[in-house]
Amino acid sequence: MAILFSRRKITAWCVAALASLAACGAFVPAHAENLDAPLVLVVGYAPGGSTDRMARLIAERLSPKLGVPVTVENRPGEGGRLAAKQIKRAPAGENVLMLGNPAVMVVAPLVFKDLGYDPDKDFVPVSQVSSYDFALAVGNKLQLDRAMFLVGRLWAHPEEAVFGVPATGSLPHFFGLMVGDALSVQPQIKGYGGSAPLAADLSGGSLPIAIDTMDSLYAQHVAGKIRILAVSGKKRASFAPNVPTFREAGMKIDADGWNTFFAPSTMPQPKVQLLATKIREVMQDPGLQKAADALYITPVVSTAAETAQMLKAYRQQWEPVVRRSGFAP
Template sequence: MTAFLSRRKLTAWCLALAAGAAAPLAHAQAPALDGALTLVVGYTAGGSTDRIARMVAERLGPKLGVAVTVENRPGEGGRLAAKEVKRAPAAQNVLMLGNPAVMVVAPLVFKDAGYDAEKDFVPVSQVSSYDFALAVGNKLQLDRAMFLVGRLWAHPEEAVFGVPATGSLPHFFGLMVGDALSVQPQIKGYGGSAPLSADLSGGSLPIAIDTLDSLYGQHVAGKIRILAVSGKKRASFAPTIPTFREAGMKIDADGWNTFFAPASMPPAKVQLLSTKIREVMQDPALQKAANAAYITPIVSTQAETVQMLKAFRQQWEPVVRRSGFQP
């Protein structure tokens, strides 16, 4: 009996010793950043992509225990940043906040975008989504999307959709709307959202398609009227505006902002960053700030982000290719 008790105590002691030794080892092997993290935005400061990047950076630093900064590298419609980030060595702590224009459209329409969106980058975490909006100027005096549909069926020559730029996502969404309405729209490209909104509110442009956040301020001011938004549900900051499906049109689509790591980054570090960004996006204060800036925050795992991108490409790539658009 004494020998049995001694053996049992010895076994328990060995197990305790092994557990005590394993804990520091596991802690030592846990992935961690060994320096500051840079979040690269391929646009000038102030836009919605830049704003959500800074909201994340402010809260991500304390979670990682390192400095997190946002670096704006505008040029070539965001492609310059992508070409620079793809060359980052494995030891460099850098992520790019990418959108569909850079990661889906550009590789399709440019003979050589300078990067392969699927091979040179690894999705980390989606952080926001945005809807597209169909809006009319007050000159048309329409307050429902189906009234506009009836007008375009009767007068298909009036199906002129203003968009912020040819080759932009609103451009291709305009083509989706045309398909849904069985009309052939004429796309009129502008040099950005500001001149588009000016012509729409001024009466020289009757119909426009742009991102919801770009048009919403004019809608609230009563200068234009947004008839429908492209999301599967109404935007949280614009709950009175119906979706296209609620308006009787079988169409929904959205855009996104997603963090991407260069393919050289070790998988353990990518997973760490994905986990911490997801934790940041769960912060109620961040979600409130995002909604106040007309941004829809998204909480997403890396796996969910990968699936989102796959579905997005399946929906949009055929539309872009059929358009025959060339820069």
């Protein structure tokens, strides 16, 4: 016997079923172009740094595209790890992203035994938004203007291979070890309490050689207080076209750092994809790209899939270096 249902009753059942799916986070309309609540971009560092500045450039342009307020929230502590431990516990309905870097998502899991979060299980990569180079710089006391002159000096006097870095366990520290491998010298790494004291000693003459991020050293290079001999990118930085890469200087080495948005793994995939799409649109804005260049930051336009592939390749490059160093906090 055929059972007949009214069109009104069928429609009511369908609406109820869709509402139930949405309530448990399993359904987000494919055509959704806006969030249902404000978005918070969390930075695990104090205001004023390059990560913080990049987040704020993006926030003001992302808000109109999502139709909700987008704010930046600084949660400094433990070198960015505190923010990661907090974000991983975000409920599925919370609109929150973390702007992370390699120190938090690649290096920390290799050197801390009880980290408090798992980059692969607790987070989903959304979009890479910037990259930055490392720079090899010397003070004016050395009177060198080419990287190969420094290489020759270190080959003749390997005891002078003392590389100042902003902190032990930082990316510049491990990049310094990469440089040592490329030059066949064993560098001594001298850690400082940040980029400011490192740059002060370099320009003051008490430190002959330093490795730090390009944005941390470039202003002093322009002022003539130090000389950047090479940068680690595969191509010259757009804001520093006269500074050669390591490969152009004869050393087969390239590496970089990055800032990437991560969502807690509890966030529904359709929402992750929506955010990835909108962030990518923002990164294509010529105004943002110009503003990033002015901060000595290289903007990156990337999809979620491209970001995941970048992270995989990055770990393959850096994990052997970190493990071989034997560094422990």
